[in-house]
Amino acid sequence: MITLSRLRILFFWVLTTICMILHFNFHVGDLFYGINIVQEGANGQKPTSLVIIRFIFEIFPLIWAVSLLYLQSIAWRRVNFFLSVPFTLAHISHVVGELKEGDPSQLLLLTFVMIMSSLLTLESWKWMKSPESMPVSEQPSKIVY
Numbered sequence: 001m002i003t004l005s006r007l008r009i010l011f012f013w014v015l016t017t018i019c020m021i022l023h024f025n026f027h028v029g030d031l032f033y034g035i036n037i038v039q040e041g042a043n044g045q046k047p048t049s050l051v052i053i054r055f056i057f058e059i060f061p062l063i064w065a066v067s068l069l070y071l072q073s074i075a076w077r078r079v080n081f082f083l084s085v086p087f088t089l090a091h092i093s094h095v096v097g098e099l100k101e102g103d104p105s106q107l108l109l110l111t112f113v114m115i116m117s118s119l120l121t122l123e124s125w126k127w128m129k130s131p132e133s134m135p136v137s138e139q140p141s142k143i144v145y
Contacts, residue, residue: 012120013065081124
């Protein structure tokens with residue numbers, strides 16, 4: 001059975017991924033208004049760093065979300081929490097970087113992503129610490145009637 005925390009975690013992983021795809025789309029949308037986004041020294045080939053960044057922020061979180069549909073052990077919950085922390089830190093740093101750029105639409109989107117990522121980390125912490133994830137020997141005693 002999927003708990004509310006787990007459902008929220010899945011939702012936040014997918015939502016932050018969709019927003020990162022939108023973030024790239026916003027950059028491409030600038031072409032319609034004549035903004036030159038060509039990088040100096042660009043040769044028409046995608047750099048390896050772009051492939052890695054897309055995998056980390058667009059493909060991997062979707063794979064991870066699907067895996068969370070099937071796996072829920074305490075070890076998996078810990079890994080989920082410890083993965084959510086660097087994602088949140090990356091999104092915070094992305095918002096700070098966008099403050100320097102000054103694009104209001106990107107800033108709004110990235111602020112939203114940062115909030116969703118923070119909620120992901122908070123919900124992952126709660127899920128990791130939930131009683132059902134503790135070994136029976138560590139669970140608090142319950143009064144049985």
